[in-house]
Amino acid sequence: MSTAVFKHRADQQAEDNGHTKNYLNAGFSAKSWLLTVDHKRIAILYLISITTMFLLGGIFALVIRLELLTPAGDMLQSETYNKMFTMHGVVMVFFFLIPATPAVFGNFLLPLMIGAKDLAFPRLNLLSWYVFTFGALLGVTAIVFGGVDTGWTFYTPYSSTYANSNVILAALGAFFAGFASILTGLNFIVTIHKMRAPGLTWFRMPLFVWAHYATSIIQVLGTPVVAITIILVALERLFKIGIFDPALGGDPILFQHLFWFYSHPAVYIMILPAMGVISEVICCFARKKIFGYNFIAFSSLAIAMFGFLVWGHHMYTSGQSVYASLVFSVLTFLVAIPSAIKTFNWTATLYKGSISYDAPMIYAIGFLGLFTIGGLTGVFLATLAVDVHVHDTYFVVAHFHYIMVGGAIMGYMAAMHFWWPKITGRLYPEGWARFSALVIFIGFNLTFFPQFIVGYLGMPRRYHAYPEEFQIWNVLSTAGATILGVGYAIPVVYFIWSLRYGAKASANPWKAKGLEWEKADSPPIAHNFEETPVVTEEAYAYEPKRG
Amino acid sequence: MSAKNAALQHHFEDLGQQYESSQLGMWAFLVQEILFFGGLFLGYLVYRSSYPEAFKIGSSLLDVKLGGINTAVLIASSLTMALAVYWAQKGDKKKIILFLTLTLILGSTFLGIKVVEYSHKWHHGLVPGEMFAYSGPLADQVRIFYSFYFAMTGMHALHMIIGAGLIVWLMVKAARGRFTAEYSTPVEMFGLYWHFVDIVWIYLFPLLYLIGRS
Ligand code: HEM
Ligand SMILES: [Cu+2]
Numbered sequence: 027m028s029t030a031v032f033k034h035r036a037d038q039q040a041e042d043n044g045h046t047k048n049y050l051n052a053g054f055s056a057k058s059w060l061l062t063v064d065h066k067r068i069a070i071l072y073l074i075s076i077t078t079m080f081l082l083g084g085i086f087a088l089v090i091r092l093e094l095l096t097p098a099g100d101m102l103q104s105e106t107y108n109k110m111f112t113m114h115g116v117v118m119v120f121f122f123l124i125p126a127t128p129a130v131f132g133n134f135l136l137p138l139m140i141g142a143k144d145l146a147f148p149r150l151n152l153l154s155w156y157v158f159t160f161g162a163l164l165g166v167t168a169i170v171f172g173g174v175d176t177g178w179t180f181y182t183p184y185s186s187t188y189a190n191s192n193v194i195l196a197a198l199g200a201f202f203a204g205f206a207s208i209l210t211g212l213n214f215i216v217t218i219h220k221m222r223a224p225g226l227t228w229f230r231m232p233l234f235v236w237a238h239y240a241t242s243i244i245q246v247l248g249t250p251v252v253a254i255t256i257i258l259v260a261l262e263r264l265f266k267i268g269i270f271d272p273a274l275g276g277d278p279i280l281f282q283h284l285f286w287f288y289s290h291p292a293v294y295i296m297i298l299p300a301m302g303v304i305s306e307v308i309c310c311f312a313r314k315k316i317f318g319y320n321f322i323a324f325s326s327l328a329i330a331m332f333g334f335l336v337w338g339h340h341m342y343t344s345g346q347s348v349y350a351s352l353v354f355s356v357l358t359f360l361v362a363i364p365s366a367i368k369t370f371n372w373t374a375t376l377y378k379g380s381i382s383y384d385a386p387m388i389y390a391i392g393f394l395g396l397f398t399i400g401g402l403t404g405v406f407l408a409t410l411a412v413d414v415h416v417h418d419t420y421f422v423v424a425h426f427h428y429i430m431v432g433g434a435i436m437g438y439m440a441a442m443h444f445w446w447p448k449i450t451g452r453l454y455p456e457g458w459a460r461f462s463a464l465v466i467f468i469g470f471n472l473t474f475f476p477q478f479i480v481g482y483l484g485m486p487r488r489y490h491a492y493p494e495e496f497q498i499w500n501v502l503s504t505a506g507a508t509i510l511g512v513g514y515a516i517p518v519v520y521f522i523w524s525l526r527y528g529a530k531a532s533a534n535p536w537k538a539k540g541l542e543w544e545k546a547d548s549p550p551i552a553h554n555f556e557e558t559p560v561v562t563e564e565a566y567a568y569e570p571k572r573g
Numbered sequence: 574m575s576a577k578n579a580a581l582q583h584h585f586e587d588l589g590q591q592y593e594s595s596q597l598g599m600w601a602f603l604v605q606e607i608l609f610f611g612g613l614f615l616g617y618l619v620y621r622s623s624y625p626e627a628f629k630i631g632s633s634l635l636d637v638k639l640g641g642i643n644t645a646v647l648i649a650s651s652l653t654m655a656l657a658v659y660w661a662q663k664g665d666k667k668k669i670i671l672f673l674t675l676t677l678i679l680g681s682t683f684l685g686i687k688v689v690e691y692s693h694k695w696h697h698g699l700v701p702g703e704m705f706a707y708s709g710p711l712a713d714q715v716r717i718f719y720s721f722y723f724a725m726t727g728m729h730a731l732h733m734i735i736g737a738g739l740i741v742w743l744m745v746k747a748a749r750g751r752f753t754a755e756y757s758t759p760v761e762m763f764g765l766y767w768h769f770v771d772i773v774w775i776y777l778f779p780l781l782y783l784i785g786r787s
Contacts, residue, residue, distance in 0.1 A: 142584065143583065143584035144583075144584035145584075148582075208605055212598060212602060212605070213598075215597070216594050216597045216598045216601065217594075219597055220594040221584075221590075221594070246601055246604060246605050247608055249605075250606070250609035251608050251611065251612045253612075254609050254610070254612035254613055255612055257728075258612075258724065261724060264702075265700075265701055265702035266701065267701045267702070267716075267717070267720035267723075267724070268701065268716050268720055269616060269620075269717060269721075269724075274716060274717065275713045275717055276717060277619070277620075277623075284612055284615075284616075553583070553584070
């Protein structure tokens, strides 16, 4: 007997209200949002939280770039500057980028893509949002009461013994955000294992789902380690337990090991979901089946596994044993391979495709180029001798911004545009979207490419003043950041505008493949599908080009 | 189609799928817990290999008798918990409540003994921080031993306290007749958690109390 006979309470309510029912009009009260267990609504709650945090982190970035416009440290005192880059990093990494794609798009799309009514544990999902928001509020409290100045990496013994800022509050904020991230990952793993629709075998799953599966594994295995590390730092500050304090026989380097054991894999928490987005978008806008499905799926898992074995590449200059550094260097070279496999496969998918350049695709193509630059410079950094030269310079800053902003955020923006019609039932203005995608691309490169150069020339990171000869590159970078800021502001405006004035979206405006497009409305009904869908074909069964 | 069981949540097809999901979720959660405690165990190993002598001294100042009693208490509580799960699967409300109560009593006994131990350490000035008063040989390193002692047993005790809270919650549910032969998932899943917390102690006890004794 079909499950459709049991009407979801929320859908019934929407019908009674005389609307075409969907998850958005299933209830309008604050309670219907704040106590919802619908994965789609929770995704929207997350979207609001992390967008707020993104704006906050952006303000700090702006202040940093303004200070660096001139060589003299004239706008901020060095202590204040330390706080600015710390709060920028903490907010962007822990409160924006780590949750961004999984908690918003993973949450919204996983059940839809695998033909389920919800995630396996809907209440846990809601709990994760509350835990995250609580963590974010702790972070904001730390900022309001004077900020933190340890760098986003919270290195000991500075963070544990010497810093006079709100380290505990900020670190606990990261702790709770991490807890939320574990809950999300756990939910995804179980959902992917147990909730797939009939016919949806593992190798028919969209690669977006594979990417989130790999991400979830990292979240569940890595995050608890940084959680306990944060607790130890807090205990060290509160009770002088000595574990990280060299004066008492403790070892501050142990902190770096524990921190990077999580935080290197965490960089893959940021990039893997974006890679999943890129696979979906590229196939749709090249109208082709993905090239090398299995390779892309397994390379996600390979990244999740190998990612745990390379943390030492952040510590070449820390005094760790040279032999350890050698091994970490080789392993780091190896971890670049799965990323390269993906990039080659995406490029091969484009080959002879019928490509259209809608905004999601512009972002996806931007991702390909920028991620490649970021990844290759990562291989430079993995090379021991090179890294000793450029470690803690702007070269490293440029490397990870190419991946985190040029890669992860480009992927996030691609997802934003691609699934916006599905999420809201409205189309965004395509012209503006393409325009702002180009603005972002230009602004991004102008901001960060000069940082490669100035870093290579020897400008260290995390100082508010620098020698005169570096000024030209910093002026370029600040100019780029301004353009980038405008580029991000435009979508905020047109997305909000489109909620009211955008044209109504059909169920499948892109003529895309996938259950979320082919079997669900835009926006979907509260329990996603009228009837449990049955899957009979592989992912990305786009019609091959004629002729 | 069989009548829908009241325990079946709307997004699952049947109780079997729901049960398997809970089970996988719980195991994934326990893996996460292993890594969480793993950070502490790793730190312990690093410092124990750096300061073996100080760790022996620190360990010799612990009360093996209380630690041993606590180990027995916890193992007994694992037994009563297993019996609670057994009766939950049979749907016997009275027995579930009986064995959950026993588990709760044993768990509280453990925590009570822990409080006694902690207060002894406090009086002997072995709590790291301003009050640390041990001045024998290798004082700084002994302090690190005690940092691990309190961090590890404290984190373990925190898990016990959360567990005790969950037992009360399960007892309320059991009293309302929520557990039947078809549906006893929460009791079973909590059983896994409780056994896990026990196992952590099984490792903590020798690592903290028994090193360097002959
Ligand atoms: C293609 C594979 C990659 C390689 C080979 C690589 C290599 C490296 C190396 C060796 C460093 C250390 C540089 C130093 O501190 O001296 C580094 C730093 C960093 N990388 Fe990567 N990376 C890769 C991918 C990524 C990805 C995917 C992300 C993020 C999404 C990322 C984010 C970072 C961050 C945040 C840092 C610096 C952290 C800090 O010190 O503040 N990397 N990378
Ligand atoms: Cu790394």
